[in-house]
Amino acid sequence: MPAPLLIAHRGACGYRPELTRGAFLLALEQGAQAIEIDVVASADGSLIVRHDPELSHTTDVAAHPELRDRRRMKVVRGRPRVGWFAEDLSLAELRSLTGRERLPLLRPGSAAHDGSDAVLTLQEVIDLVLAAAGVRLVVELKHAARSARLGLPLDELLADALARAPRLPEITIESFEHDALDRLAERGVTHPLVALIGHEPLIDHLTVRRPERFAAYAGVSLGANLVRPRTVAGFREAGLDVWTWTLRPENRFLPRRYRVEGSPFGRYAAYWRRLIDAGVTGVFADHPDLALAELGDPADVGVPTYP
Template identity: 40%
Template sequence: MPAAPRENPLVIGHRGAPGYRPEHSRSSYELAFALGADSVEPDVVATKDGELVLRHENEISGTTDVAERPEFAHLRTTKRVDDAELTGWFTEDFTWEELGTLTVRERIPGVRPSSASFDGRQGILRLRDLVEIVDEASDSQSRELGMTVELKHATYFDGVGLPLDELVDAELRRLGWGARPELIVESFEKTVLSRLAGRGLSAEYVYLVERSGAAADLVARDGATARSYADELTDAGLDALAGLVDGVSADKALVLALDDDGIANGTTDLVSRLHARGLRAYSWTLRPENRFLAANFRRGTADAFGDWQSEFELVLRTGIDGVFLDHPDLGVAARDALAGRRP
């Protein structure tokens, strides 16, 4: 049955609250809920022994201290992941016992030095650890908080014998999240979403789309003839998606109407076209620093906060069902301002 648009858009902590703490760290997730997030978004990848861990990518040199750990130097290697050649350290080459000894760090320390001051203080989290954080926050706030679980590089992990649909289904059921209305599952690949839904996991299934390129599962199957994300966002493409997923989460640049100079001259009709087909609409990622804002909302230096309120409210006015933010408190403030509530 088609999902009704949400009356109040979800504020989703993108990897927790990485504007303030290193992404996917315990303090990042705990702070996200303390700042008012309704849901948090973990990126899920797998270890050699099938443990589900929270990292933006399976290559972890930029977000952990692995490069400084001589005992793991022999694991540095080059691989091709989703048609990109990467050199570094990969989660699937570690057992959880090994990976659990690493500490996490800020991914963009030059932009967020305050967050980087927390480097080295916390370890990598597993999906099971996040479930405990969500459940504890729900109890303390007396409201049902959610997870928006992103499955990363599913086709790649299939190829190394670590099928994410099987691992995620088993883990969420074991943790009591097999039928929770607050659960959203998302991926840039429809194949893994279909497989997981076919296993009977009750969730809202959301397809992630970018401005350019094509989905990794389609490229693996069809090569150069793979249907692009742009094709999937045509009216005919959305008609097809309506029978496969519950919603679409789009790059912010697909929601804002940007000209050649990067100026936002309003918004596109993407949200309304999704709603017309019974699909929910989400957008990523709203960030306040000038380097991430549309050109007309920039004020001052690249790493200073610009007029984020205007850009955030422009997106929210589309009637969107949820937004992903690195600073959840700013999303709550923008949403409350539009609704006429006092911050």
């Protein structure tokens, strides 16, 4: 069985602040075959590369006195959030921010690089990935329904941005909001679409029993807790790729029986091997180098080189 596709989750975000140039370049150096990014919209309708519309946990926005009056309380995924939101800032204002580590106590080595890289646009990441020949770009639409209610429909903005780009790498588009993927298909977007599954615990285990529901997509991406050999086989038999997220070595992200007391990392290799042996065709990893060690020899998986 071929080794799964190695997808750097927000870049090598175990080592550098997520979704920054440094995280992407390091991921490529470590052998990632694909780079995963999240996009949200600015006030003027540009797509920027951030995981969350609220910016204070992953940028230095709070240190910008000129933006102090933009602090707001808003609801995201049904929960009140206080901070600075991408949709309230222009592209120029967002580009003035720099990335910072989301989990500084857990990943102090990454936090040491806080402030090194500016917030990136979608086009800047496209250009970076194009320079690394043979690398795929995986684009996730974040909070698409919320953004549409604000007059910033991510599916339309993404379709237009991709249509304007002079050149593109191989691109896959994914979202937890499957209706946003359907709208992209209706707009004639031909890039492969992947349905993310794993944020609705009460219904996810029922959802994965019906792979035929996802026949219009190129694949599905399952939360690791949903990965079982029988589940994966059902999707594979339906002709779908099956990815899983997210491979992280730290104890707090591992099932209890794989944790190691007194160590920051648990028995992650054993857990990851269980996921790989279930037959998945792609894995998202925060530490691409550690994941590659479990996937096999780089020569066997066609790892691209970065010039």
